[in-house]
Amino acid sequence: MSEWVKIHAPATTSNLGAGFDIFGLALDEPYDTIEGRKIESGIVITEVSGPGSESIPKDPTKNSVSIAAAEVLRRTGADFGIEIKIKKGIRPCSGIGSSGASAAGGAYLAHVLTGEKLSLTEVVLCAAHAEDVTSGGFHADNVAPCILGGFTMIRSYEPFEVISIKPPEDLGIVIAMPDVLVPTKESRMVLPQTVSVKDLVFHVGNASCFVHAMETGDVDLLGRSVKDAVFEPARSRLVPHLKDAEKAALSAGAKTSFLGGSGPCIISFFKKSEMDGKTIADAIKKVYDENDMLCTTWITTWGAGCRRE
Ligand code: HSE
Numbered sequence: 001m002s003e004w005v006k007i008h009a010p011a012t013t014s015n016l017g018a019g020f021d022i023f024g025l026a027l028d029e030p031y032d033t034i035e036g037r038k039i040e041s042g043i044v045i046t047e048v049s050g051p052g053s054e055s056i057p058k059d060p061t062k063n064s065v066s067i068a069a070a071e072v073l074r075r076t077g078a079d080f081g082i083e084i085k086i087k088k089g090i091r092p093c094s095g096i097g098s099s100g101a102s103a104a105g106g107a108y109l110a111h112v113l114t115g116e117k118l119s120l121t122e123v124v125l126c127a128a129h130a131e132d133v134t135s136g137g138f139h140a141d142n143v144a145p146c147i148l149g150g151f152t153m154i155r156s157y158e159p160f161e162v163i164s165i166k167p168p169e170d171l172g173i174v175i176a177m178p179d180v181l182v183p184t185k186e187s188r189m190v191l192p193q194t195v196s197v198k199d200l201v202f203h204v205g206n207a208s209c210f211v212h213a214m215e216t217g218d219v220d221l222l223g224r225s226v227k228d229a230v231f232e233p234a235r236s237r238l239v240p241h242l243k244d245a246e247k248a249a250l251s252a253g254a255k256t257s258f259l260g261g262s263g264p265c266i267i268s269f270f271k272k273s274e275m276d277g278k279t280i281a282d283a284i285k286k287v288y289d290e291n292d293m294l295c296t297t298w299i300t301t302w303g304a305g306c307r308r309e
Contacts, residue, residue, distance in 0.1 A: 002038035005112050006309040009034055009105030010149075011090045012097035013175075014141035014261040017226035018207040021137075024145035024152050027096065027173060028303035033087040034065055034105035038113055042081040043070055050088030052098075064099045065106030068130035072110035075126065076117045082110060093181035095265040100142025103130035108147060108306035123147055125160055135184040142261065149305030151214050167302045168217035172272040174254070176245060176284040177265045179294035182238050187262035190234050199229040219271050223255025226269070232259045239264040241291055245284045252283035272301070 010031045016023040032050070043060040060066035065086055073082070084106070090098040107127040111118055118126070127143035140162065144152040148164045155161040195203075206227040213221035236242050242259060245266050249257035253275055254268035268280050281297040288295035 004035050004037045005109060007034045007036075007105045007109045007112070007306055008309045009101040009108065009146055009306050010303050011175075012100055012142045012145045013095075013173075013265070013267050014097065014100075014139075014145075015228070015231060015259075016210065017228045017256075017258055018203040018210065019141075019153065020228070020231045021139045021141050022154050023207070023210070024097075024141040025167065026145040026149045026303045026305055027175065027298075027300055029298050029300040030089040030096075032089050032098075032101045032105055033309065034102070034109050035085040035087075036069070036082045036109045036113060039081045039083045043073075043084065044081070045084045045086065047085040048088070049086070052091040052093070053086070053088050055092055056086070056088070056102075062134070064102035064130045064134045065109075067133050068103040068106035068127045069110035071126035071129045072107050072114060072118065072123065075122065076114045078110075078114050080113075082113060084109070091177070093183050093264075094177055095182060095259070095261040095263040096175060096177070097142035097146060097261065099131060099135055099184065100127070100146050103127040103134075104143045104146035104306055106130065107143075112308060120147055121160065121162060124162060135188075137184075137188055145305065147305050150302060153211065165211070165214045167214055168219055168222070170217065170219050170272050171222070171302055172270040172275075172277045173300050173302065174249070174268040174270065174277045174280045174284070175260065175265055175298040175300065176249075176268070176281065177296045178240065178245070178288055179296075180240060180264050182263040184262040187235055187238060190238065191231060192234060195230050202227065202229045219255060219269065223269050226256040226258050228258065235259060235263055239266075240293065241287055242266065245287045248283040248287050249280045252279040254280045
């Protein structure tokens with residue numbers, strides 16, 4: 001029997017205001033752990049555990065981990081199969097890249113088991129293929145940062161080109177996850193199919209300054225540049241008390257507070273040199289407490305990409 005390989009696959013936040021399907025950021029916490037070992041042939045999932053794992057299919061044709069791993073095996077012409085165990089740390093339907101971490105972790109696991117024959121960009125594409133099958137759209141804004149770490153942006157999908165930037169050291173992040181499930185497929189169905197020139201101009205201005213702020217480490221400008229005139233407004237009705245929670249975070253000192261990915265997670269940025277983020281997490285929790293809803297929070301920062309544990 002071959003040895004087990006354990007992969008750490010981090011949560012990610014995507015869109016970040018104006019960068020719908022383009023921007024993504026790896027988070028230090030939470031994360032999934034994907035374990036695998038070579039078997040003679042085929043892919044089998046023998047264990048799925050962790051929050052929300054009861055909703056995750058063990059059928060390898062329907063599971064993001066195995067679909068992504070199979071794509072790596074196919075591309076490399078591997079002559080073996082993989083047994084997989086999945087430990088979810090990221091609840092599905094959370095908006096912090098749960099399916100992305102599964103897909104990226106599966107692709108990265110197969111990449112390691114096949115002797116790292118693909119480039120990391122190809123590994124990202126294998127993971128994005130799984131996102132396409134399970135989430136209703138080919139988007140790599142979660143799987144790219146999950147594999148590459150830090151901040152990533154997809155310059156183009158055809159041909160595929162991804163650029164990564166190291167985010168500011170001073171960037172603190174609060175993640176708040178209200179107790180509501182928002183499947184990405186449904187969250188994409190409420191989006192408009194056309195945008196006005198006014199909104200396009202607004203997005204290009206904010207997206208450009210967001211990238212400049214990432215490059216220069218300007219967390220204040222980063223906060224001012226998280227603006228979304230199109231996607232969050234269309235989705236806000238899917239997340240109860242979203243606007244109140246964002247307002248509470250801003251009053252508690254956050255530089256910005258916005259819908260993470262397709263929701264329901266709410267992401268707030270703060271400066272680590274100014275505060276520890278607890279007041280922001282508490283302020284959002286209070287909004288949900290007052291509305292008899294549970295809300296889980298993490299106070300974290302950005303992080304590295306998939307790696308062996
Ligand atoms: N960019 C994607 C979306 C991310 O917003 O639908 C899904 O988590």
